[in-house]
Amino acid sequence: MRCFPLTIVGGARLGAAEYRLYRRKGVCNRPAADSGLLAELATQTWIPPCRSGNFRRAGGAARSAVLAALLAAGDAGEPIPPDAGILGWNGRGCVAEDEAYFRDYLEHGGELGQGRLFVPTLPTAPLAEAAIALGLGGEVAYWRTAPDTGRLFELAADRLRREPRVLLLELGCQEVTALFCAPGSWLHEPCSALAEVEFPE
Amino acid sequence: MAEAAIPILGCDLITPLGHGLEANWEGLLRGIRPFAPFARCELPTGPEPRAVRLLTELELEADEPPVLYVGTTVGAIELVESAVRAGTPPPDPLDVLLTCARRHFGATRAELVSAACSSGQAALAAAVRAIRSGEATRALAVGCDAVSEFAVSGFTTLGAVSATGCRPYAVDRDGLTPGEAAAALLLGSPESVSERGLPVAGWVLGCGASCDAEHATAPRADGEPLVRAIRQALGEAGIGPAAVSAVLGHGTGTVHNDAAELAALEKLFPPELPLLSIKGQCGHPLGASGLVQTALALAVLQHRKLPPQAGCRHPETTAQKRVGATVRELGPGVVLSLNLGFGGLNSAVVIGGAT
Numbered sequence A: 001m002r003c004f005p006l007t008i009v010g011g012a013r014l015g016a017a018e019y020r021l022y023r024r025k026g027v028c029n030r031p032a033a034d035s036g037l038l039a040e041l042a043t044q045t046w047i048p049p050c051r052s053g054n055f056r057r058a059g060g061a062a063r064s065a066v067l068a069a070l071l072a073a074g075d076a077g078e079p080i081p082p083d084a085g086i087l088g089w090n091g092r093g094c095v096a097e098d099e100a101y102f103r104d105y106l107e108h109g110g111e112l113g114q115g116r117l118f119v120p121t122l123p124t125a126p127l128a129e130a131a132i133a134l135g136l137g138g139e140v141a142y143w144r145t146a147p148d149t150g151r152l153f154e155l156a157a158d159r160l161r162r163e164p165r166v167l168l169l170e171l172g173c174q175e176v177t178a179l180f181c182a183p184g185s186w187l188h189e190p191c192s193a194l195a196e197v198e199f200p201e
Numbered sequence B: 001m002a003e004a005a006i007p008i009l010g011c012d013l014i015t016p017l018g019h020g021l022e023a024n025w026e027g028l029l030r031g032i033r034p035f036a037p038f039a040r041c042e043l044p045t046g047p048e049p050r051a052v053r054l055l056t057e058l059e060l061e062a063d064e065p066p067v068l069y070v071g072t073t074v075g076a077i078e079l080v081e082s083a084v085r086a087g088t089p090p091p092d093p094l095d096v097l098l099t100c101a102r103r104h105f106g107a108t109r110a111e112l113v114s115a116a117c118s119s120g121q122a123a124l125a126a127a128v129r130a131i132r133s134g135e136a137t138r139a140l141a142v143g144c145d146a147v148s149e150f151a152v153s154g155f156t157t158l159g160a161v162s163a164t165g166c167r168p169y170a171v172d173r174d175g176l177t178p179g180e181a182a183a184a185l186l187l188g189s190p191e192s193v194s195e196r197g198l199p200v201a202g203w204v205l206g207c208g209a210s211c212d213a214e215h216a217t218a219p220r221a222d223g224e225p226l227v228r229a230i231r232q233a234l235g236e237a238g239i240g241p242a243a244v245s246a247v248l249g250h251g252t253g254t255v256h257n258d259a260a261e262l263a264a265l266e267k268l269f270p271p272e273l274p275l276l277s278i279k280g281q282c283g284h285p286l287g288a289s290g291l292v293q294t295a296l297a298l299a300v301l302q303h304r305k306l307p308p309q310a311g312c313r314h315p316e317t318t319a320q321k322r323v324g325a326t327v328r329e330l331g332p333g334v335v336l337s338l339n340l341g342f343g344g345l346n347s348a349v350v351i352g353g354a355t
Helices: A034-042 A060-076 A095-107 A115-121 A125-134 A149-159 B021-030 B050-055 B078-086 B093-105 B119-132 B149-157 B190-196 B224-237 B255-268 B286-303
Strands: A002-014 A018-021 A027-029 A085-089 A140-144 A166-171 A176-188 B006-015 B067-071 B109-114 B138-145 B181-188 B202-211 B244-248 B334-341 B345-353
Touching (some): A002 A060, A002 A149, A018 A060, A034 A060, A060 A125, A060 A166, A060 A176, A085 A125, A085 B202, A095 B078, A095 B149, A115 A125, A115 B149, A125 A166, A140 B202, A149 A176, B006 B119, B006 B190, B006 B286, B050 B093, B067 B093, B067 B119, B093 B109, B109 B119, B119 B181, B119 B202, B119 B334, B119 B345, B181 B190, B202 B224, B202 B286, B224 B255, B244 B286, B286 B334, B286 B345
Parallel strands (some): A085 A140, A085 A166, B067 B109
Antiparallel strands (some): A002 A018, A018 A027, A140 B109, B006 B181, B006 B202, B138 B181
């Protein structure tokens, strides 16, 4: 166990069929379609308002990031300061988006690609969409480090020296984990992915 | 509150202007624009992806193994291109570049930071924080992106590529010129550098970052979030806007980027503060931009001159007093380097001279 100078104020783990919240606990079934889940969350008073104009046009990773960030923000139960930042970490990267863009480009004669497929090829694209949705104006960056959540939480603690909150986002192959962190104290046994961080039962 | 200034022990860079700080400085002074039609570096041929060949041209040795931060947008993306053509699963282009960088520089630990076109300065900020926290006594920030069919086609699709060569801050600007570069800055802890009496090329005084939270690609027009990032960097440096002697801007030559950047500068600095975008000669090297800029800031500070703005014959109204057609002498002060990345990812770094 290591002690990190932060605390998790809200979190969400979003899968294809259900989602789990860190503070509120429990498992909730979700609509299969991302737009259906967004519509459902829009009716919940504990979910903060969000800008969702680009949601339908955004790629799957961006939609998952926005939904997980919304759920984590709602779970926090407090207004998220507008100067909070986002730290994306490891996960599946964006190779799938790279392939999708370039394959489409070649299939259409190799002259022009599609902008809606090109933009998601940046690993920060889903993070930026989450920032837009929640109005987060702090630093946004994607990190790739050794698979060690201890390292991730060191980075988060460093960010919290400059920002009041930081949202950690890991876009995995099966699920997305989003954790809002604040300065504090937290005992954690490092593991290899945010997806493995235990949520309280 | 001011944070500790971090010494820069050395740098190296390779751009379409050449290899090394001196070659690039001379190229900037001469105003050459090696666009044909993109801005490519002269590289040895080889089977490795272009980004790897770029990165491995860098020559920068540390007196002890450093921790390494690599800033890139698409890494060794050629591997995705060839895999898709062959119908085979591609390797992760970010992992490939990171692994190569770790091996090339003999790093004890290597991590990748991606923040769109602000990646290089994000890597530099990470290196600064590693030194300040006491985590490392040597930290290397490397930025690298190569011209690729992938990126060129993508930017063309977005309507972002100039038909005639980028014209940063020009009233008739019409887009960017795809470019490539690799650059590296080696940082040391002030205590160890002082103990060993090592020569210092310059100082990283402050870093700042922000997000527009506005649009997936276009920057926020009023430049306010960039102003925040600049204020953060100046705050870390413990100085105000009056201490800045020149700005190395992001200046891609797109309508929206340059407008947002100029709007931010107008809010903070007098209209005659000199401004230069190296993209007028290097093209847009994406994630490598910031480290090319901060390396060239060392030359600006050494010579106390700012090269002319290539490609800009008719500056935008708010740039008329900032960009110059000739070499300008600079007064005392620091250099501010700016990047604006897709998704509204802003970065500001303050560089001080060796003395």
